Amino acid sequence: MDDERVVAGLHCGEVLADLTEYVEGWLGQDRSQRLGEHLRGCEGCRRLLHDLGLVIRAVRALPEQPLAPDVEARLQTSLNPEDAPPLG
Amino acid sequence: MVDPDDPRISDETLLRRFTAGDAAAFDRLVKRHQSAVYRYARAVLPDGADAEEVLRDAFQAARRAAGRFRDEPSARSWLLSFARNAARQRHPRDREADTTPLRDLARAAGWNSPNGAASPPVDARSLEAALEALAPEDREALILREREKLGPDEASRVTGLTNAAVRARLHRARLRLVAKLREGEADGR
Numbered sequence: 001m002d003d004e005r006v007v008a009g010l011h012c013g014e015v016l017a018d019l020t021e022y023v024e025g026w027l028g029q030d031r032s033q034r035l036g037e038h039l040r041g042c043e044g045c046r047r048l049l050h051d052l053g054l055v056i057r058a059v060r061a062l063p064e065q066p067l068a069p070d071v072e073a074r075l076q077t078s079l080n081p082e083d084a085p086p087l088g
Numbered sequence: 089m090v091d092p093d094d095p096r097i098s099d100e101t102l103l104r105r106f107t108a109g110d111a112a113a114f115d116r117l118v119k120r121h122q123s124a125v126y127r128y129a130r131a132v133l134p135d136g137a138d139a140e141e142v143l144r145d146a147f148q149a150a151r152r153a154a155g156r157f158r159d160e161p162s163a164r165s166w167l168l169s170f171a172r173n174a175a176r177q178r179h180p181r182d183r184e185a186d187t188t189p190l191r192d193l194a195r196a197a198g199w200n201s202p203n204g205a206a207s208p209p210v211d212a213r214s215l216e217a218a219l220e221a222l223a224p225e226d227r228e229a230l231i232l233r234e235r236e237k238l239g240p241d242e243a244s245r246v247t248g249l250t251n252a253a254v255r256a257r258l259h260r261a262r263l264r265l266v267a268k269l270r271e272g273e274a275d276g277r
Contacts, residue, residue, distance in 0.1 A: 003200040004200065012200065013190075013191065016190060016191065016194050016199065017190060017259075019259065020255065020258055020259035020262060021255065021259075026240075026255065044199060044200035044201075045199070045200075047198065047199075047201075048194060048197060048198065048199040048200075048266075050207065051197065051198060051207050051208060051266050052197075052262055052263075052266060054207055054208075054210055055208065055210055055215075055262065055265055055266050055269065056234060056262065058210035058215055059215060059219075059230065059234040059235070059265070060234050060235070062212060062215060062216075062235075063212075064123065065123065065127065066123055067122050067123045067126055071126065071140055071143070072122065074140065074144070075118070075122060075140075075143055075144055075147065076115075076118075078144045078147075078148065079114075079115070079118065079144075079147060079148065079151065080111075080115070
């Protein structure tokens with residue numbers, strides 16, 4: 001691809017493969033530093049990193065849905081049948 | 089007397105207390121994790137109606153296996169592994185190799201877009217629609233990391249995938265989610 005290039009000694013394709021590892025802090029220090037240098041000099045990769053971060057934060061911020069009371073009650077009954085209310 | 093509702097009591101302690109004869113300790117463990125197990129079941133099953141059965145089966149199986157709980161990354165990943173097994177029993181799926189080139193996924197997500205695309209929409213409605221549009225495998229990877237905050241070892245315990253495969257799948261799922269959000273925006277959702 002013409003729009004891919006080498007910045008800070010790393011090709012865009014290599015950076016693409018490691019972006020989740022970079023975001024999560026799962027890369028070694030040297031590798032992480034090199035990616036950081038590439039990202040500072042490459043707008044295309046930097047934009048994708050930004051969008052990934054944006055979406056990750058948004059998914060993590062979605063409100064927690066507590067278990068519906070009726071589902072919870074049926075689960076409790078299945079685990080503790082002796083606690084079930086009498087029929088009728 | 090130790091209060092079983094005390095959040096300072098670890099899951100591991102609750103399991104030990106349960107196996108020593110304290111039935112209420114397992115109930116407390118259920119309350120801690122029931123929403124997560126249900127959320128996971130809803131994420132991986134094509135039909136949400138099955139999720140409640142998976143929830144029930146997972147905790148019943150965990151209760152039977154409580155005496156064998158040891159050397160696990162966490163109680164939550166251990167519990168979710170029962171949910172995964174229960175979901176697979178209802179909807180067996182062959183694990184298909186994900187052969188889409190990473191570059192194709194990334195371009196759909198806007199990587200190196202010639203037009204300098206704006207960022208995708210991330211309001212709750214758009215996110216829910218995009219998550220819904222993903223394959224169950226991608227939703228599973230995202231739920232385990234972004235919602236349940238499981239590390240690769242824990243997600244590996246749930247899914248049976250290698251640590252490296254868990255990380256690779258998470259990356260692909262994230263790219264697909266960004267792409268779906270862009271598609272949704274283009275479709276006017």
